[in-house]
Amino acid sequence: MNYNFNKRKFLPLSIAIALSSTAYLSAQAYAQTEEAADDAADYEQIAVLGSRRAQARSAMETPSPIDIVDSQELMRQGSTNAIDALTAVVPSLNASREPISDAASMVRPVNLRSLAADQTLVLVNGKRRHRGAVVGEFVSGVNRGAQGVDVTPLFGAALKRVEILRDGAAAQYGSDAIAGVINYALQDDPETRMITAQYGKSYYNDGETFEVSGAYGFHLGDDGFLVASFQAKDSGPTSRGVQDGEGTNxxxxxxxxxxxxxQNPVVVWGAPEVSDDYKFFVNSGYDINEYVQAYGFANYATRDVDGSFFYRNPTNRQGVFASGSDALFADSTGEGCPTGPLPTTSFDDAQNFVNGAGDNCFSFFSWFPGGFTPRFGGNVEDYSIALGLKGELDNGLTYDVSVVNGENNLSYEIYNTVNASLGSASPTEFYLGAQIENETVFNADFSKVVEVAAFASDLNVAFGLQYHDESFEITPGDEASYTAGEFVSQGFSVGSNGFQGFNPSISGDFSRNSSSAYVDFEADVTDDLLLGLAIRYEDYSDFGTTTNGKLTARYMVNDDFAIRGAVSTGFRAPSVGQSNLQRAATNFNNGQLEELLVVSTTSPFAALFGGGQLGPEDARNVSLGFTTSLGDLSLTVDYFNIKIDDRIAQVTRELTPEQRDQLVAGGVAEAATVSQISFFVNDFDTETSGVDVVANYPINWDNSSTKFTLALNYTDTKVTNRGETVSDARAREVEDALPDYRTTFTVDHSFEPFNALIRVNYYGEVYESLFNDETLPVVTPSMFIVDAELAYDISENMSVAIGAKNLFDEFPDEWETAGFTGRDGGFLGAIYPLNHPAGLGGGSYYLRLSANF
Incomplete structure (x- = not known):
């Protein structure tokens, strides 16, 4: 269905309705007792991640380091998405911005411990979350080529807490858990009644954001619950570049x-416009009897994204406006057209030159006399549904049997562009096709407590089976988006300029399946020593089998000090998308825009350069740390070391005329017009090590309280084996594209009816290859970002807050490289580093009204 809501009218109206409803309902609502609120706050600090024992633990008691971020903390960041809210409080987590990165502009990658986005496992209610459909082949830094999870559909109002396990856990949970695991726990309280409305805008009067979110709980009879949550949101675009200077591209x-x-500027560097952004979650459970519970949860999300591409100059854009140095005309009769370059010193002269051509001569200058900048985006649709039964048998064996199906669908569109080979018959907007990731996971998990006389506690024995079916589908776009028109022989480029549509020959549904089995033992061997052992075997239909293990330990030196550590092996299976993605797009290389063909790893193109079936990335994790309580001060310090072999790299190769002829002779007809290809290979090794420090110190005053929180992450990555694909610049990207040092210091002060929060974020030095071009190196010095919020309780059930993100309007330093300097004309109009984790948006403010009823 296509609902043509007027988003500029719809969301403000939604906010008004929501606020009116909230005011009415809060007047009739009941408040939780102080005792119930305290119990809820205590419960939020309990982790279920990282252990299969029924005994839950606080973050200070776990054998591996875990961050726990509760729903209140998520909702108080000023960010209207869970990605930015989490990165603001967990320094080991980063999320890059990706302006003009093709599909990656639509799905942001998230990084834990400076590893790639797909090296972190994402769970929802403890169940594996499906991947996003984006393969980031044009993404910068560590995420180049990664196919991670699209976490945008997960939003604060739907969440009870987020648990982040900062340790390798592939032996416990399976593929991807090299850097760690993020578990999004959904709201499950049937008494939940909340709604929030927020408005924000940047200091520069753009990036306007409207949002309404809420959650409502229900009792299902006496033995069940259902919590429904929603978010409706509109995010305006931002622009932080300048007009492209003379002498650049x-x-x-x-x-x-x-x-x-x-147009001024011709290239828009900033956040894309995100509209019709709707998200829904349902979480439910029902006790069938004393021993069996049925449960289920589901989500649906959709959003439209519209962003900028590079500018096409009307005087020299090859294949559209020019051929070599000559202006390009589509000659419909063969009678001949004017030769020579388009005049550039006067628009009137240029116009006269084009108008003087014969009727048989068509130039795209007549459509775009100022050139054009394609606008790229489309729709992201995401859904999942999980159903399960869990309970306990008479013999004490507990079980949890579930099935989860999820899909992420990216439908691409581009407008304000042409398929130049069609001449005057070309449309100016195109449907490009879609990438669809679909996954189904069957789990059967069992656990039984076994009495062991020699141990201080019973031995918990957990075991289980998993079947995982994955598919990656490419569907074709409009014929005009990929077809070679009649003027291709005259030098006009093929396909929608900027992002060629998927054609039927590369479209298809690619799939694989895997089966796994695990066993997990954990017990308090003595009153002071906890030991755990997990072993997991997996069999993949495409590349074979892998077996991994993990040993964990925690030793209480005394009541206030404990040592903890773990050693493990792990792996990440190559995604089906990485193995099978094929498409054509525009790449920036050596200062020029070029057409690039991404091919599957087993295609004839890749085979020509030694490509083949991808294998897993193999990892070895070691962690060692301690936890201590010194009065009211709690402190955790954890060292980690992660070695990864056979990491997947993206290879780009130039085709010689001889190689093109060889491929064409072998039946690969499309090779005739291809000069550059890209594909994935297992090729390089890395070692990542660092330290995480988390300290909390609360102070209770006579009429107020203050909580100080310091979280510090130091991460250092080294490329230990470059293989055949990693250049000096690429190695430096992997090592330094994310800051070595990240620190957050938070002061949260409550003095009823006010609450004040201030947070200082520190980002260490960062490197990037501007536009993914190794000839344009940029180093950004360290910087501080300050966020602040002041909240006021209007009543027992309603509060209002005003705050600022990046209070002092800090930006990364304007870059200097290759003879160009930031604002002095820039390069393609960019003046700031494009992928710094602090972003390039500058300061913004927001107003939030919340109610619980």
């Missing part, structure tokens, strides 16, 4: 001075 400034009708 586009030279828009010079054309503007010559009277050409030029």
């Amino acid at each position: 586009s030279g828009a400034t010079a054309l503007d001075a010559a009277g050409f009708p030029i």
Whole structure:
């Protein structure tokens, strides 16, 4: 169905309705007692991640380091998405911004411990979350080529807490858990009644954001619950670049001075517009009897994304406006067209040159006299559903049997562009096709407590089976988005310019399945020593088998001090998308825009350069740390070391004329027009080590309280084996694209009816190859970002808050590289590093109204 809501009217109206409803309902609502609220707060600090024992533990008692972020903390960040809210409080977590990164602009990658987005396992209610459909082949830094989970559909109002296990856990949970595991626990309290409305805008009067979110719980008879949550949101675009300077790739400034009708700026560097952004979650459970509970949860989310691409200069864009140095005309009769370059010193001269051509000569200058910047985006649709039964048998064996199905669907669109080979018959907007990731996971998990006389506690024995079916589908776009029109022989480019649509020959449904079995033992061997052992075997239909193990230990030196550690092996299976993605797009290489063909790893193109079936990335994890309580001060310090072999790299190769002829002779007809290809291989090794420090210190005053929280992460990555694909610049990206040091210091002060929060975020030095071009290195010095919020309790059930993200409007330093300096004309109009984890949006403010009833 296609609902044409007017989003600019719909969301403000939703906010008004929500606020009115909230005011009415809160007047009739009941408040929780102080005792119940305290119990809820205590419960939020209990972790279920990292152990299969029924005994829950606080983050200070776990054998591996865990961060626990409760729902209140998620909702108080000023960020209207869970990604930014989490990265603000967990320094080992980073999330890059990806302007003009093709599909990656639609699904942001998230990194734990500076490893790639797909090296972290994501769970919802303890069940594996399906991947996103984006394979980030044009993403910068450590995420290049990664296919991680799209976590955008997970939002604060739907969540009870988020648990982040900062330790290798593939032996416990399976593939991807090299850097760790993030578990999103959904709201499950049937008494939940809350709604929040938030409005925000940047200091620069753009990036306007409207949001309404809420959750409502129900009792299902006397023995069940259901919590439904929603979020409706609109996010306006931002622009932080300048007009592209004279002498760079586009030279828009010079054309503007010559009277050409030029957009200012021609390339928009900033956040894309995200509209019709709707998210829904349902979480439920029902006790069938004293021993059996049925449960289920589901989500649906959709959003439209619209962002900028690079500028096409009307005087020199090859394949559209120019061929070599000559202006390009589509000759419909063969009578001949004018030769020579388009005049650039005067728009009138350029127009006269084009108008003077014969009727048989068509130039795209007549459509786009100021050139054009394609606008790229589309729709992201995501859903999942999980159903299960859990309970306990008469012999004490507990079980949890479940099935989860999830899908992420990216439908691509591009407009304000052309398929130049079609000449004047070309559309200016195209449907490009879709990438669809679908996964189904069957789990059967069992656990039994076994009495062991020699142990201080019973031995918990857990075991289980999993079947995982994955598919990655590519569907074709409009024929005009990929077809070679009649003017291709005259030098015009093929397909929608900027992002060629998927054609039927590369479309298809690619799949694999895997089966796994695990066993997990854990017990208090003595009153002071906890030991755990997990072993997991997995069999994949495409690359074979793998077996991994993990040993954990925690030793209480005294009541206030404990040592903990773990050693494990792990792996990440290559995604089906990485093995099978094929498409054509525009790449930035050696200062020029080029057409690049991404091919599957087993295609004839890849085979020509030694490509083949991808294998797993293999990891070895070691961690060692301690926890201590010194009065009211709690402190955890954990060292980690992660070695990964055979990491997947993206290879780009130039095709020689001889190689093209060889492929064409072998039946690969499309090779005739391809000069550059890219594909994935297992090729390089890394070692990542570092330290996490988390300290909490609460102070209770006479009429107020203050909580101080310090979280510090130091992570250092080294490429220990470059293989055949990793250049000096690429190695430096892997090592330094994310800051070595990340620190957050938070002061949270409550003095009823007010609450004040201030947070200081520190980012260490960061490196990037600008536009993914190794000839444009950029180093950004360390920087501080300060966030602040002041909240006021209007009543027992309603509060209002005003706050600022990046209070002092800090930006990464304007970059200097390759003879270009930031604001002095920039390069393609960019003046700031494009992928710094602090972003390039500058300061923003927000107003939030919340109610519990």
